[in-house]
Amino acid sequence: MDRLQGEWKISTRRACAVLQIDRSLYVYKSxxxxxxxxxxxxxxxxxxxxxxxxxxxxxxxxxxxxxxxxxxxxxxxxxxxxxxRNKVPRRRVKAKVREDRRPATHTNDIWAMDFVHDQLATGRKIRILTVIDTFSRFSPATDPRFSYRGEDVVQTLERICGQMGYPRSIRVDQGSEFVSRDLDLWAYQKGVVLDFSRPGKPTDNSFIESFNGKFRAECLNTHWFMSLDDARAKMEAWRQDYNEVRPHSAIGNKPPISLLNGSPADLPVGP
Missing domain, CATH: 1.10.10 (Arc Repressor Mutant, subunit A)
Incomplete structure (x- = not known):
């Protein structure tokens, strides 16, 4: 239409008549x-x-x-x-139930946590709570215990948050300790959002899954743990090496501690 009017210098009415279209259709604005x-x-x-x-x-x-x-x-x-979601943890005040996840932009923006299972040399089973900051990849805790309840998770989080500050959000699965009333009350009081993974979707929490794979390959599979105290000491030594020495390919082969005070320009792109 515009080309026709430009080349032949004719009015809109005449151009519409030539092209056999209604003029009201041409001038209509949504x-x-x-x-x-x-x-x-x-x-x-x-x-x-x-x-x-x-x-x-x-x-x-x-x-x-x-x-x-x-x-x-x-x-x-x-x-x-x-x-x-078809299955949402019930009675959860601070549960996030959408899938609109975005990458972390600074330290303490988004954490992720999960459990890893192992055993002592005596055969007694232990559970290790692992926590990671998804921006810096810094791990504030690898905490082994014989058993975990919701209140134990809160106790560990309070200890590490006293050192690092409180995160905006924590990504977790729908394990019984994470859907507990104790953890939900703690999150509500501290203004922390519990971002639950969908059932059967471990990739929803890929950062902690990646960390746990390294933790098992480099620590759990290379040590015998004589006692719970021995396990704590060896896991803490590995965690310090991971945070302060071990190069991480996703953050430019830097150790995670170097990004604790990082800026958005240093934003990691994957697990």
Whole structure:
């Protein structure tokens, strides 16, 4: 149309007649917002109303003046990964139930933690709580005990947070210790979000899985542990070497301690 008018110097009415299109179709301007604006609004609603499905989101959008079809909202809702999970830890106040994960941008932004199992030379089983800062890859704790309850996890977290500060979020699986009322109450009081992995999706917590693989290969598989105190000493020695000496390929072959005060320009890109 523009080319025709430019070359032949004719009016819009005449050009529409030549091309046999209705003039009202050519001059029509859409009154609905752009896809980007709609997508952003859906994100905003889901960020504050985490238990709303797409139908309630659609109702709120209509109240805001968006003349949109619910099928369109459903499609965008799924593309954004906002579907509610089928299994969410019950009674969890500080549980994050969405999949809108972003990379950590500074120290104490996002931690990850999990358990590793091993045994003493006597055959008695032990459980080790491992914790890692996903930005710097610094590990503040590898804490072995014979058994762990929710209150034991809180005790370990309080100890290391007293040294490093409290994280904004901690990524965990849905183990009984992590969905405990003790941990949820602690997270609520300290303003920490517990970001739960989906059931059967270990890749949701890939940073701690990667760390645990190194921990097992370089420490657990290379030592006999005579007692719990012996296990603590050997694991602590390995943790210090990991944090202060061992080069990490994901952070430019630097030791994790070098990024404790890092900037966004030093942002790691993978486990």
């Amino acid at each position: 009154k609905r917002g752009t896809q980007a604006e709609l997508t952003q609004r859906i994100r905003e609603i889901c960020a504050t109303r985490v238990r709303y499905g797409y139908r309630r989101v659609h109702i709120l959008l209509q109240r805001d003046g968006w003349a949109v079809n619910p099928k369109r909202i459903y499609r965008l809702y799924k593309e954004l990964g906002m579907q509610l």
